[in-house]
Amino acid sequence: MRVQKCKGTRDLSPEEMNRFRLIEGGFRDCCLKGGYQEIRTPTLEYLHLFTSTGTLTPGKLSKVYSFLDWDGWSGERVVLRPDATIPVARSYIDSLGESGLARLFYVANIFIFEETGKENREIWQCGVELIGAGSTVADVELITLAMDVLQKLGLKKMELRLSHSGLIRALLTRFGLSPQEQASVFDRILDGDQTALTGLTVRTPELSETLTPLLDLKGQSPGFLRNLKSLFNRDLPEFEPALNNFIDTVDLLETLGYDYRIDIASGRGFEYYTGVIFQVFAGEEVVAGGGRYDDLIPLIGGQQVPASGFALYVDNLMDLITPEALDGQLPERVLIRYVEDRSETVRESFRVARCLRDAGYAAELDLGGQALTDLRWVVDVQSQPLQFAVTDLTSQKRSEAINIDEVVVLLGGKGAG
DSSP: OOOOOOTTOOOOOHHHHHHHHHHHHHHHHHHHHTTOEEOOOOSEEEHHHHHTTTOSOHHHHTTSOEEEOTTSSSOOEEEEOSOSHHHHHHHIIIIITTSOOEEEEEEEEEEOOOTTSOSOSEEEEEEEEEESOOSHHHHHHHHHHHHHHHHHTTOOSEEEEEEEHHHHHHHHHHTTOOHHHHHHHHHHHHTTOTTTTTTHHHHOHHHHHHHHHHHTOEESSHHHHHHHHHHHHHHOGGGHHHHHHHHHHHHHHHHTTOOOEEEGGGOOOOTTOOSEEEEEEETTEEEEEEEEOTTHHHHTTOOOOOEEEEEEEHHHHHTTOOGGGGTTTSBOEEEEEESSOOHHHHHHHHHHHHHHHHTTOEEEEOOSSOOOTTOOEEEEEETTTTEEEEEETTTTEEEEESSHHHHHHHHTSOSBO
């Protein structure tokens, strides 16, 4: 019987891995140039690390891969990480808590159970966490970093959507919900229920006239928020701190020339978010998301430390990378053939391969049955006298060379695009 892969998992072909590495490489390059340092955390974590933060809503708790660690040291319940931010926060507490500001990034997989097996259960993310900075500038730094990475990957027609967790929380408080009711409604928001907020106005029609503008909050300028602020200063003063923070953020983004859309009902995110929340869409696909989570680190035993972060959704991005984006990213491939099966010819073929690899080419020895697809060059190693024939498979032009230096010149002198 043929063994199949597990449901909800995917194999990444060589072509897909090229796209994966393109995303990872562009992300790492932008992060390193922005002063961020790479971190890697374990795939296994204790389950209570996530339940203590409120990250696992009732709908999500049933979707984690969790088991008792009988063979481990603790005998406690462990989990395949369903989130990558919380392990980074734990690591910060464990080893970086005395260092103050920390700019960290990671490439990691997370695991979420999906009943049908048709959706991915293993999800790849490229993420950034900025810990120790609580300013508007820090929030905008993260948003612009995410946008810069996506632009570097060649994505077109991106839409940045902004929301604010502080406004959502103020809304829930204003509707007079009990703590249990607030948690229930917030869980629905986190699980993507777009009617969770609008349904509240039916329960409290006396607040509907005042709060409907906020529920329907959609706009593209700081002035739009200032108009709401003038309304709420009179009727809803408790909204002022969150609105001021939101205004400062969009004001700076606009000054920097970034387009955005304000949509308060699109504030999908984890329950530990406390401030600005953002998502980036490419068409209908969500390719990035993040926000501020100032209360997270104290929930897992750390000090009160401001923090924010975002993740790029690699699986979604891979489907959007065009073949043109890979042009010039991979070394040109060269097939090396020895015309006669003689020891000196084979030995010279290995030497040629090593020299071409040092020059930046992907040099492959012909082992038989080699398809010429995606190859640009063929180098034939001949003996008596030793010489080389270089064939450009694009033009079918064939040239002769008497040494490896001439071969490199015929190939163009460089190994990439």
